[in-house]
Amino acid sequence: GAGVSQSPSNKVTEKGKDVELRCDPISGHTALYWYRQSLGQGLEFLIYFQGNSAPDKSGLPSDRFSAERTGGSVSTLTIQRTQQEDSAVYLCASSYLPGLRSSYNEQFFGPGTRLTVL
């Protein structure tokens, strides 16, 4: 079946511009995650959605970052007024959670969006 897809695969933008990154999770997966991968920081967890709601937004690096998920499916990560330090690969993952107390949190990752801020 289809895996997690992300678009665009590459995005080059100028400092100060806004960008939107899109994630299509695996069909039927209730949980969706955003991560950032950079040389300096490795893989950082940003935010997760259970259905359409994000219980904890504290992992977002700054208030320029926001994310939403609609219809329990597609999610967008928006970065406003981009800065050079935002340059990284943004990864999305999804998982099927039969119940919130499950520990089998097998997350399937998409190929990522490589963001370059000039």
Added chain:
Amino acid sequence: QQQVKQSPQSLIVQKGGISIINCAYENTAFDYFPWYQQFPGKGPALLIAIRPDVSEKKEGRFTISFNKSAKQFSLHIMDSQPGDSATYFCAASGGGADGLTFGKGTHLIIQP
């Protein structure tokens, strides 16, 4: 605060040898420990995972060893092959829908 420490940063192993990557964690609330494999330009792919109620899990050539008292776990790749050359990440999470906390990664090269 780095909650999952991974070593070594890079590793070169001869074909047919055993590759060993180690991780240590600090948060005793973690109860799920996966290993991910990542090739250049691709997202991480789950390789094998373990829960703290077992000390070892084996899937094919890949084995996780887990030491709960020491808060350490390791990945062993037996009969390492050039196709295993990739970056490997250990990770940990608590129950429910927690995000994964990743180690910094190990760049593994298998020499033919």
